[in-house]
Amino acid sequence: MTDFLIKSSLSLGVLLITYYLFLEKEKMHQFNRFYLLFCLLFSFAIPFITIKIIQEIPHQETIPTIIPIEGVSSIPIIEDSTNYWLIAAWSLYGIITFILLFRFVLNIWKLNAKTKSNPVIEYKEAKLVLVKEKTLPYTFMNYIFINETDYNERKIEDELYTHELIHVNQKHILDILFIEMLKVIFWFNPLFIFYKKAIQLNHEFLADEKVVKSHNNVPFYQNLLLSKANANPTYYLASNLNYSVTKKRLIMMTKTASKSRAFLKKGILIPLLTALVFSLCTKIVAQETPQKEGKNIYVNGEAYYKKTTFEIKDEKGKVVAKKKYSDLTAKQKKLAPPLIIRSDNDKPLSEKEIIEKTEKEEPKTFIIDEFDPKNIKTKQQDPNTIYNTAGLTENPEYPGGMENFYKFVGENYTRPKTPEEVKLAGKVYITFIIEADGNLSDFKVLRDIGYGTGEEAVRVLKLSPKWTPGTINDEPVRTLYSLPIAIQPKA
Incomplete structure (x- = not known):
């Protein structure tokens, strides 16, 4: 879950910043609408994409391996005790999510109730709902809610009808319902607030563009919006006429579209998405170098x-x-x-x-x-040369033998905390160098199983006492050592 939240949030943040910097100011509102929706879907998918990069390591025949036997991990992993902080956190999440979900459903119910308790008139591809309270026109699904008195006295300008019809015809409510559901589930992530604002403002750009083309009177429409700007929106789920009547909307009405500039900015997205995929989805997988077959x-x-x-x-x-x-x-x-x-x-x-x-x-x-001189290999060798265990006279050894090493790792390794539904199991592959003086260095995690398993293994190895170094003809040398650690699911 943590990995999912981190990767999706990074993707959401990068794509949203790109939108604000390059796309929002361009007059390509239909593209921007689908870009914002794509950002949400892409960011939720990216944690599930894995691109494996194979990194070969020497064949392990002469390198010690740790293999689970009879269902028991070779290195005992300390089991977690009950984590009451985690239970409290999940309980708090559940309570807040339930409250927000209740509010979401209640607002939909209220809007639906209004359509049944007030007069409804067919109007082109939409339905007008005549309500008693004083309100500006607003849209939900294919209903346009307007004040009954204003409608009967013909005080509602044609531009306002055109504006609301665009919200109905282009199904803008589906975008809003989608982002609202995400806000209910991921209420702790502020990025979704900015996404909703960007989506709603883009909806207004689309509606304004249609009004300007249909009525061809930009100054009148701008003054009309400014005159309605102070009224409070009725429902956060509805498309409101006066949503964000800002300088951005007024400037966008008079802006000229540049196809070449828009094309170039769209082209930026290809390397951006590629970079996101490779930076968040690549995974280095250790693979033993296959033995060569021959005569x-x-x-x-x-x-x-x-x-x-x-x-x-x-x-x-x-x-x-x-x-x-x-x-x-x-x-x-x-x-x-x-x-x-x-x-x-x-x-x-x-x-x-x-x-x-x-x-x-x-x-x-x-x-x-x-x-024999040919068997004395190290006398004139560079002291920085790193040997594989296959080329040693004596292999390196942990003080007291490998049994003591397993005991040391088991006592110091803390199993990473994971959600209950995650069955953490697999192997963590680590390489490190046993120096000529017995110290360990140059730790590299070639493969782990997530949730900090690799980092925890490195932390434990850094605590290790000095080893007896590997030797060639009694001369200590630097040795590359590979260590697979098996982690099995909780019983």
């Missing part, structure tokens, strides 16, 4: 070295030990070359085929020389 398949691991003997050399190049794969140190295992299994064609091999070929092609002896 060579590289296999490594204890399961495939059962028959292999590893000869260990010392600094002088002399063989000082013979070991099985399971007896090798982590550093020595990193130096064990991978077995290369060749397929007969370009098709990838099945696991069974790989094992069969491994048994046939597995070499009997491997030599491991930790002191």
